Every structure is written in structure tokens, then in C-alpha cells.
Amino acid sequence: MDIEKVIVEEHEYVGNDYSVLKFKAPIVAGVASPGQFIHLLIPRLEGSILRRPFSIYKVEGEFIYILYKAVGRGTKVLMEVRVGDKLSVMGPLGNDFPVCNEDEFPVFIAGGFGVAPLSFLAKTLPVKGHLFVGGASNCDILCIDDFEAVDCKISIATVDGSVGEQGFVTKPFMTWYKEFGKKCKPVIYSCGPDAMLRAVGEFAVANDIKCYLSLDKHMGCGIGACLACVQKVYDAEGTIVQKRVCKDGPIFSAESIVWEEE
Ligand SMILES: Cc1cc2nc3c(=O)[nH]c(=O)nc-3n(C[C@H](O)[C@H](O)[C@H](O)COP(=O)(O)OP(=O)(O)OC[C@H]3O[C@@H](n4cnc5c(N)ncnc54)[C@H](O)[C@@H]3O)c2cc1C
Numbered sequence: 475m476d477i478e479k480v481i482v483e484e485h486e487y488v489g490n491d492y493s494v495l496k497f498k499a500p501i502v503a504g505v506a507s508p509g510q511f512i513h514l515l516i517p518r519l520e521g522s523i524l525r526r527p528f529s530i531y532k533v534e535g536e537f538i539y540i541l542y543k544a545v546g547r548g549t550k551v552l553m554e555v556r557v558g559d560k561l562s563v564m565g566p567l568g569n570d571f572p573v574c575n576e577d578e579f580p581v582f583i584a585g586g587f588g589v590a591p592l593s594f595l596a597k598t599l600p601v602k603g604h605l606f607v608g609g610a611s612n613c614d615i616l617c618i619d620d621f622e623a624v625d626c627k628i629s630i631a632t633v634d635g636s637v638g639e640q641g642f643v644t645k646p647f648m649t650w651y652k653e654f655g656k657k658c659k660p661v662i663y664s665c666g667p668d669a670m671l672r673a674v675g676e677f678a679v680a681n682d683i684k685c686y687l688s689l690d691k692h693m694g695c696g697i698g699a700c701l702a703c704v705q706k707v708y709d710a711e712g713t714i715v716q717k718r719v720c721k722d723g724p725i726f727s728a729e730s731i732v733w734e735e736e
């Protein structure tokens with residue numbers, strides 16, 4: 475892990491409060507793996523010294539890309555960053571997605587910007603997979619070109635039905651699983667909103683499917699020191715312990731996660 479001063483190379487607004495930010499970060503780019511994240515200090519964010527975590531979306535040579543959505547104060551200020559601005563980037567942080575075997579079939583299940591780390595992963599796996607991607611509407615369906623470029627099959631679901639099947643992304647996934655799930659050895663990789671991760675994780679555990687979830691927790695330090703990001707998990711003996719999403723995650727196996735009572 476390093477802190478790099480980087481210069482913004484491109485900043486493209488892609489609609490519906492989503493943007494893609496590209497910057498030159500040779501140190502991070504040299505060692506980043508799919509699933510890891512960077513911790514970014516947002517410039518000109520008055521009264522805040524806290525960095526914000528973003529998954530690594532793409533690595534191209536010495537360049538890193540992130541795909542982000544403006545949801546609050548920090549990400550709205552980030553939208554104002556211009557080409558040539560300097561940023562402080564800490565990373566790469568966290569663990570990465572375990573690579574599936576060649577006789578396994580990767581299934582990517584994504585919601586909104588959760589598709590970003592899965593796109594990075596899909597490019598590196600030894601086998602092509604199937605992406606199930608969902609969002610509130612067609613504006614939340616992102617990175618389709620990236621998955622097409624690596625010959626992934628793609629199924630889309632939107633809550634308003636504006637593109638793909640109407641409903642949650644778990645719907646086309648369940649339909650697929652009934653037909654094909656038992657004929658291949660699926661390995662699920664999932665990133666997106668908590669409710670989606672929980673539905674995917676609980677289904678995977680109930681059906682004995684290998685499944686890795688990338689958790690999204692509010693963070694402070696990003697390096698394991700402040701305990702702002704703890705998640706309850708079962709350890710190897712089945713005892714419930716606290717793990718830090720920033721340092722021990724963000725990727726956890728579905729069966730290890732202790733979901734909070736609803
Ligand atoms: C490992 C990891 C990877 C992430 N990758 C991406 C990514 O690739 N693209 C992206 O757009 N976002 C990503 N996020 C979420 C991103 O970090 C938050 O959206 C961001 O920190 C919000 O900052 P803010 O100052 O704009 O929001 P704040 O002003 O701090 O909060 C605004 C609203 O967003 C909610 N919020 C704040 N932080 C989070 C969070 N971590 N998760 C969910 N809700 C939050 C708050 O509850 C509040 O409702 C990731 C988070 C983690 C932990």
C-alpha cells in the first residue's frame with residue numbers, strides 16, 4: 475500500500491450522476507488486483523479529512539480508472555474535479571477476488587456501480603462467464619461493453635423495466651440457475667447494494683454454491699486502524715468474530731457472513 479499523488483487524465487460524466495475518472499498512478503497500477511480498492515482524498519472538500527473508498531474499475535498500463543456515483547457531499551465535490559487536478563490516492567487496499575478454476579463457471583451478479591470491480595475481474599479470469607446486472611432503471615446499467623469485449627453472456631434486470639427483465643437482478647439469475655446451475659460448477663462473484671448481496675449470499679449458501687461478496691461499508695482510515703468498517707463473520711471454528719472490511723475484506727465468502735437481524 476502506498477500514497478501516490480496523481481494527476482487526473484480524464485473525467486467523463488456518463489449520465490445519471492455516474493462518472494469515470496482516469497488518473498496516472500504507476501505504483502497502484504503496478505500491483506492492483508480485481509476486487510481491491512483505492513482510498514481517495516477528495517480535494518476542496520472543506521471540513522473533511524476522511525478519504526472515500528472506490529473499487530478499481532480498470533487498469534491500463536500506468537493508469538487507473540474508477541467508476542463512481544455522486545451520492546453525497548464527497549462524491550458531489552469529486553464531480554467538479556478537472557483534468558490536470560492533483561489527487562492523493564492510497565492503495566491498492568483490501569483483498570482480491572479468488573480466481574476460479576478452469577472447470578468452474580464464473581457468474582457475476584452486480585448492482586449499479588458494483589459492476590466496476592467485476593468488470594476488472596472478468597478480464598482476468600481463465601474462463602468466460604455470465605453477467606447478471608441490475609439497477610433501478612436503464613441509467614444504472616453500466617459497463618456492458620466491457621463484458622461484451624470478453625465474450626461474457628449478459629442478462630439485465632431493472633426495477634422499472636426500462637431495459638431487460640422487470641424486477642431485481644436475482645430474478646434472471648434464479649431462472650438461469652434452474653436451467654443451467656446444476657450442469658456447470660458456478661462460482662458467484664457479487665458486488666452491489668446490501669440487500670442484493672444478502673439475497674445472493676443466502677441463495678448461494680442454501681444451494682451450496684461457491685460465492686464471494688464484495689461488501690460496502692462506510693470507512694474511516696481504510697487501513698485497519700479505526701474499526702469503522704467492522705462486519706461480523708464466522709471464523710473457521712464457527713465462532714462469530716469481527717472483521718475489518720477495509721483490511722480483511724472487502725471480499726468475503728458468502729458462508730462466512732453473519733447477516734444482521736432484519
Ligand atoms: C470497498 C468499497 C468500494 C466502493 N467502490 C465504489 C465504487 O466503485 N463506486 C462508487 O460510486 N462508490 C463506491 N463505494 C461507495 C463510496 O465509497 C461511497 O459512495 C462514498 O464514500 C460516499 O461518499 P460521500 O461523501 O459522497 O457520501 P456521504 O456524504 O458520506 O454520504 C452520503 C450518503 O451515502 C451513504 N454512504 C456513504 N458512504 C457509503 C458507502 N460506503 N456505502 C453505501 N452508502 C454510503 C450515506 O449513508 C449517505 O446516505 C465503495 C465503498 C466501499 C466500501
Ligand code: FES
Nearest residue numbers: 694696700701720
Ligand atoms: S476503515 Fe478503519 S478499520 Fe476499516
